Structure formats: structure tokens, C-alpha cells
Amino acid sequence: MGGATCKMKAGKQRRIFVERIPGPFVTLYEKATRMAIETYYVSVAKEVVANFKGGHILDLGTGPGYLPIEIVKRSPHIRIHGIDLSRGLIEKARSNASRANVSEQLHFEVGNASRLRFDDESFDMVISTGMFHTLKDPIKVLKECNRVLKQGGKAWIYDPARVTSQIDIRKWKASFIFRERVMYALFLLFAKINPARIYEREQVATMIEAAHFREYEIQKEGNEIRIKLTK
Secondary structure, three states: OOOOOEEEEOOOOOEEEEOOOOHHHHHHHHHHHHHOHHHHHHHHHHHHHHHOOOEEEEEEOOOOOHHHHHHHHOOOOEEEEEEEOOHHHHHHHHHHHHHOOOHHHEEEEEOOOOOOOOOOOOEEEEEEEOOHHHOOOHHHHHHHHHHHEEEEEEEEEEEOOOOHHHOOHHHHHHOOOHHHHHHHHHHHHHHHHOOOOOOOHHHHHHHHHHOOOOEEEEEEEOOEEEEEEEO
């Protein structure tokens, strides 16, 4: 999603940072996010459209593109550029956009959130759902968000996205083919030895200040932290 496939952090507790959905897990992830369109992505899309009337948005860790698709379906005045480290998910995002007949408003490409290829002040808004906790160097990504935003631009970061709490787990697991069942078992094992990192409000505030945003707001909704930044 944001940087290299995985990294290890030295110290007493060695944490593996998985910043890209590995190829064998792509179909599992895509199925889960598809089931969360109505229960999660539509709500976020409506919030974005209600607060952003038009312009260019950058979506970091776009996955199969469901959030950008739901946003542009609700506004003809928004263009979105979605990036993700997973080539497989980018291919699915392009296919999903075509199927939804919104390809003209969307562009998806493989890209690294910590080394964005875009010029300074290229976007009116940056959005990201569920990527922040996977990053090895979140401050670097925040600085890149600041760099590519226009003056007065906004960055909205929701993390960890409440996707898994918004899907029918039994229905999701029932859709698995044999290979996906094996991948799911491996995922559970990995999650047990390397639990997801959850940031506290104070930690996030320190990172934001290091990235030199002019204003910020940090909200908590259950386990999800919603970060709203202004350049």
C-alpha cells in the first residue's frame, strides 16, 4: 500500500511492516472490501462529496478502487488519482472503474506513498483509508501528502479503516476457494505473531506536527482514528 512489501524494525520487539497486499492475498482482500461498499465506502464517499465540491483528489492505498468509484459516482466535478503498491489490486481497480462506467474520472497506477511522483501542489485533497498503520515511516508519507497538496488543501486519513467490522465474516469465508482458505489460515497466523498496530492520539499528533501541517483534527470512532489535516 505505501512502501516496500515488508520491513523489520530492530529492537526488543521485531515488527514486520507489510505495506503491500501480497499477491496471493489480493482476492481475499478484494472480496472483503467489495462486501464493505455499502456498509463503509458509501458513507465515506458521501462525507467527502459533502465537503469537497470539485477538483483533484489523490487516494493513497486505493486497493480495488471502491472508495474513488463511490465518490465520483456522486460528483461529476471530481477527478481522482489512486495509487497502490499492489499491481494486482490496481488491475482490479481499473476493471471495477470500467464496469461502473466512471473510468474518465479516475486514474489508477502502481505507486509508493512515501515517494510520490507528482509535482508540488498537484492536488486539492488527499484521502487514505486503512493504510496508515502499515507504514514503516508514516512521517515521510505525511510530508509527501503536505508537499503534493495545494495551499489550503485537505488530507483525510482514516485508520485502521472499519472495513472488517462492516462485513459478514461468515459470508466472506464461505466464498473462499481452497487456495483462499490456505491464505486465510496463513493470515491468521501472521496476525497472531504480528498484531496490527493501533496509534494513540498523542502519537498521531506528534507525527502531524513533524510533517508541518497548518491545522489538524484527530477524531476517534471506535478503533478507527480519523485524521483531518489542512496545509
